[in-house]
Amino acid sequence: MSHPPFSPGRLLFGGDYNPEQWPREVWLEDIELMKRARVNTVTIGVFSWAMLEPREGEFDAAWLDDIIALLTDAGIGFFLATPTASPPPWFTSAHPDALPLRADGTPVLHGSRDTYAISAPAYRDAARRVARFLGERYGTHTGLRGWHIHNEYGTIDHGPHAARAFRQWLEHKYGTLENLNGAWYTAFWSQRYGSWDEVLPPRQTQYLHNPAHAVDFKRFCSDEMLAAYREQVDEIRSTGSSAPVTTNFMLPTWNHLEQWAWSDAQDFVSVDHYLDTAGPDGETHVAYGSDLTRSWADGPWVLMEQNATGIRVGNGTLVKEPDRMIRNSIGYIARGSQSSLFFQWRAGAGGSEVWHGAMVPHVGADSRGFEAIVRLGEILERIGEVAEPPADGRVFEAEIGIVWHAEGWWSLETPHLPNDALDYADEVRATHRSFWRAGLPVDFVRPGGDVQRYRLLVVPALYAMNVDTAAWLEAYVAGGGHVVVSFFTGVADPSQRVIPGGYPGMLRDLLGVRVEEIRPLADDEQIELSDGLRGELWSERVHLDGAEATAIYAAGPLSGSPAITRRAYGAGTATYVSTRLTQEARDALLAGLASGLGIRPTVEGAIELGVEAIRRRGAASDYLFLLHHGSAPVRVEGRGVDLVTAAANVFALEPGGVAVIREDAAEWRITAAASA
Ligand code: GLA
Secondary structure (H helix, E strand, C coil): CCCCCCCCCCCEEEEEECHHHCCHHHHHHHHHHHHHHCCCEEEECCCCHHHHCCECCECCCHHHHHHHHHHHHCCCEEEEECCCCCCCHHHHHHCHHHCCECCCCCECCCCCCCCCCCCCHHHHHHHHHHHHHHHHHHCCCCCEEEEECCCCCCCCCCCHHHHHHHHHHHHHHHCCHHHHHHHHCCCHHHCCCCCHHHCCCCCCCCCCCCHHHHHHHHHHHHHHHHHHHHHHHHHHHHCCCCCCEECEEECCCCCCCCHHHHHHCCCCCEEECCCCCCCCHHHHHHHHHHHHHHHHHCCCEEEEECCCCEEEECCEEEECCHHHHHHHHHHHHHCCECEEEECCCECCCCCCCCCCCCCECCCCCCCHHHHHHHHHHHHHHHCHHHHCCCCCCCCCCCCEEEECCHHHHHHHCCCCCCCCCCCHHHHHHHHHHHHHHCCCCEEEECCCCCCCCCCEEEECCCCECCHHHHHHHHHHHHCCCEEEEECCCCCECCCCCECCCCECCCCHHHHCEEEEEECCCCCCCEEEECCCCEEECCCEEEEECCCEEEEEECCHHHCCCEEEEEEEECCEEEEEECCEECHHHHHHHHHHHHHHCCCCCCCCCCHHHCEEEEEEECCCCEEEEEEECCCCCEEEEEEEEECCCCCEEEEEECCCCEEEEEECCCCCEEEEHHHC
């Protein structure tokens, strides 16, 4: 951990508060309702640029002073956002060059939000100026819990400013054009660059983009946005403010940032998490988002936004029932969140997100939605002690690691792969889901990270890899670790250049296989394996070269050839899976491997009854969180006190309910209530 664990001394409860939408009498009601719900933290200023700086260089913060005073008098702390995600119309009019261009050259004009070209000097200057203003005015305010820089970095520009900055970035990376031409394989299709000025962002072109070019642009954009973030942090620090700093990541679909590098640059890591299904799999999505963010943070983290009442799926917003909202909120905390914060406090009466859920719905406080918020506030107060992290900052223990890197995603977005339906995020999430379904805790791991504590490491679809990553995996296995590598991992180098001589070139030795041929499957096709498992999307003609086959293809042109292999390597083993296993097959394989290594669920038998059991480590104790997603009551027996109900040692847990147990011992038994 590059910084001390984020420890605000309580669980933060509240959300984005945008008082600029309302007259002052509503603010007064807001404060009353916040007190009623025990809200202790709001995020202010996220999109307030136009009010804060109504004309270029002219600031008006009287309204913000007022609202901060009201909050502070009520004992409510605040995260202060810099408003730089949404430049006002005066900015566009004065600096038309600072608008982003899409890949097809269309300018993105104001009228929504996030209309800025990240590399435009006018934008960067304006962003620094407003950050400095806020730092000077509020940087040492006693109610300030932290800085929320910008909002969800991720606007991509393909315009002239981006082109200039991209060239500089490339020159710094490659030194010479010859190196760039080599890395980008520009000999193909006559793409050779004779001068830096010829290099463009990957704008609209006639046919397929060069994959090395496309991935370098993703890397550049992440670095460029990080530089802009750092400039704002520097401005704020130079005003003497030492409050912790974050910027909110966005899940599940935002993939513009290299999160490991970004996490290192923050005092605490925060995320906005929106469910993408109203079905039972939403529960695994909460766990997935939480485990990723905790891993990036390497410790406790902050849930900056979730939706209080709705789940946006397809064309509509489905209702998030109160029990689910509470259970999900506790689920984030179980996996290391120090907060339950929402977008937004009060549902807007207008604007583009008028139908977005809120802590106070349109109908007002007399609503199921707000009642649930009040209930959540009570629970959070009762369980508040969990927020105190242990001395080593490690709030969660896992014996399983899943390797994650944004570059894996970027690589698989390049066009014309053997099967373009292969999706990095789907692969990683399916892997995580398998462990969730087995009740097994997992962390995510950065390539090259510390993996000593993991007994099992899974590497899903990390297509491009450098030699250091390959050596790191080899050392892990040689030292006694067990790795599972999926198809299309280690096939190419970081320039997206395939290693010739048999796939996966980077890992042939470790895996003891040589793949001769990739054989994608048709959209509706499945392939049968000898052990009853099934694959989809992908298959391969695999030759053994030191490994043994643990499953073979059972039919079709690959009949009899290895499908899943295993090689003893040093003190550990390396397993290779050459097809995309169906979810059920993946569940069976991964749970079987974990159990073979003696990795046990947090509470034996709980998940089978629909109860997700998660242990969070704290300063005074460990806490067992039980989230009942199932449909029949269960009986819980062990030694400890449920902080939610004060019940001790033996109690019933109803469907939809939660328990947060301060443990006296780590042994628990969960059985169906009827059999008790
Ligand atoms: C994001 C933004 C918010 C809001 C929500 C809506 O997370 O940060 O401003 O737009 O999405 O879900």
